[in-house]
Amino acid sequence: MKTHYDVGIAGYGVYIPTYRLPTTEIARIWKGGGAGPNKEKAVACIDEDSATMAVEAARRAMDMAQVSKLGAIFVGTESKPYAVKPTSTVVAQALGQHFVLAADMEFACKAATEALQVVRGLVGSGMIENGLAIGVDTAQGRPGDDLEYTTGSGAAAYVLSRSNPDTLATVEAGVSYVTDTGDFWRRQTEKYPRHLSRFTGEPAYFHHVETSVKQLFETYGLKANDFTYAVFHQPNPRFPVEVAYRLGFKFEQIKTGLLNPIIGNTYAASSPMGLAAVLDEAKPGERVLVASFGSGAGSDAFSIKITASIDEKRKKAVKVSDLISKNIKIDYATYAKFRGKISR
Amino acid sequence: MKLSISYWRLKDRYYRLVGVRCEECKNEFFPPVYVCRRCGSRSLTDKEMPKTGKILTYTELKETLAGFEDQEPMLLGIIQLDNGVRILGQIVDTAAENLSIGDRVKAVFRKIQEHGSSGQIFYGYKFVRT
Numbered sequence: 001m002k003t004h005y006d007v008g009i010a011g012y013g014v015y016i017p018t019y020r021l022p023t024t025e026i027a028r029i030w031k032g033g034g035a036g037p038n039k040e041k042a043v044a045c046i047d048e049d050s051a052t053m054a055v056e057a058a059r060r061a062m063d064m065a066q067v068s069k070l071g072a073i074f075v076g077t078e079s080k081p082y083a084v085k086p087t088s089t090v091v092a093q094a095l096g097q098h099f100v101l102a103a104d105m106e107f108a109c110k111a112a113t114e115a116l117q118v119v120r121g122l123v124g125s126g127m128i129e130n131g132l133a134i135g136v137d138t139a140q141g142r143p144g145d146d147l148e149y150t151t152g153s154g155a156a157a158y159v160l161s162r163s164n165p166d167t168l169a170t171v172e173a174g175v176s177y178v179t180d181t182g183d184f185w186r187r188q189t190e191k192y193p194r195h196l197s198r199f200t201g202e203p204a205y206f207h208h209v210e211t212s213v214k215q216l217f218e219t220y221g222l223k224a225n226d227f228t229y230a231v232f233h234q235p236n237p238r239f240p241v242e243v244a245y246r247l248g249f250k251f252e253q254i255k256t257g258l259l260n261p262i263i264g265n266t267y268a269a270s271s272p273m274g275l276a277a278v279l280d281e282a283k284p285g286e287r288v289l290v291a292s293f294g295s296g297a298g299s300d301a302f303s304i305k306i307t308a309s310i311d312e313k314r315k316k317a318v319k320v321s322d323l324i325s326k327n328i329k330i331d332y333a334t335y336a337k338f339r340g341k342i343s344r
Numbered sequence: 345m346k347l348s349i350s351y352w353r354l355k356d357r358y359y360r361l362v363g364v365r366c367e368e369c370k371n372e373f374f375p376p377v378y379v380c381r382r383c384g385s386r387s388l389t390d391k392e393m394p395k396t397g398k399i400l401t402y403t404e405l406k407e408t409l410a411g412f413e414d415q416e417p418m419l420l421g422i423i424q425l426d427n428g429v430r431i432l433g434q435i436v437d438t439a440a441e442n443l444s445i446g447d448r449v450k451a452v453f454r455k456i457q458e459h460g461s462s463g464q465i466f467y468g469y470k471f472v473r474t
Contacts, residue, residue, distance in 0.1 A: 052454050
């Protein structure tokens with residue numbers, strides 16, 4: 001997928017809620033034993049949802065980008081506050097941006113990279129000057145289910161603009177791959193998603209991520225050694241490490257963007273937030289691979305090259321590491337209250 | 345439904361802290377006024393308030409108005425924004441024992457209230473310590 005004009009990242013912003021649920025708490029209530037695969041997960045407060053977190057991440061991205069007008073706002077999420085009423089218009093109103101194409105994207109955990117592809121296309125065609133793509137979720141896991149250990153909350157936002165001396169990175173290549181695969185789903189009126197346990201691995205996550213990355217390599221003549229960093233979707237701590245090794249990457253390349261062990265799977269925000277952690281420390285000239293995965297199923301893969309503007313732009317960044325370290329631990333009862341599992 | 349419509353009219357106030365600035369004496373006001381309280385001028389323009397300030401005073405509510413019970417105990421503070429404007433708002437993501445008068449705060453975007461599981465959700469500003 002090539003664009004007529006080069007497209008760059010003008011600004012990025014991340015939001016991680018303050019509260020953390022240690023997975024030992026989930027084990028204490030349901031299954032016993034020690035912690036889950038990830039140590040903790042980020043939990044949205046009772047007054048937070050995908051709209052509030054999207055706005056916070058978007059404000060940070062806009063603060064860094066310093067662009068006055070947006071042409072598009074896309075919010076990728078599977079935890080929309082309304083079944084019918086867009087989250088993107090809440091973001092548009094909160095940013096004071098009204099002459100925009102605004103819509104919500106839905107594709108499980110890859111909804112945000114879908115949004116990035118679409119904004120990249122609009123900017124790259126010359127149709128708009130700047131666009132905003134957001135990935136956000138207050139991921140839900142059925143109480144007691146394996147998913148409950150890993151489902152976290154968070155948001156990541158990117159302002160894309162036509163490449164110019166102020167863009168901090170160039171999105172130099174991108175591919176998308178999809179098949180009809182029923183590894184994970186939620187029917188219209190259901191509160192929690194369902195999944196096919198081990199089926200979510202080989203035919204779903206691994207097949208789609210490996211295929212999209214290999215397609216990116218083949219189309220653009222790239223290989224694992226060309227990248228200083230790689231970020232893969234992180235449904236749990238193991239899958240991204242395993243897929244990295246299969247594709248020829250070393251742990252050194254993925255460790256910076258690997259956030260699942262400390263905040264859980266933030267679904268649509270997962271790989272975009274890993275990219276933000278990389279942008280917090282990458283140097284000019286370095287290349288980053290980003291590969292998402294969304295159940296249903298598909299994967300978007302991008303090659304992103306850091307520019308000389310990164311150091312100046314980063315002065316405005318609220319670093320992912322700072323957002324992770326500033327937290328308040330909660331117990332299962334507080335988590336149940338915050339996420340509407342109990343009410344009076 | 346009545347609240348939905350009145351809230352909609354004021355959304356820029358709640359979402360972006362839009363107040364007014366007097367073009368004569370340069371004073372700023374939130375919520376917006378139609379006549380400047382300092383010089384009486386009617387020459388007022390919309391102005392987004394600064395999102396940072398400090399706590400002048402605060403209290404903890406163990407009993408709240410109907411519709412806010414799930415947020416108890418609720419911290420309410422009077423915040424002096426960096427332009428001098430004083431504003432009443434909820435303080436979140438902390439407990440009363442961690443708060444002090446003079447603490448720096450910033451405005452954040454949060455849910456204020458929702459009308460059950462089928463009604464509308466109302467968003468607006470609250471404050472967190474920085």
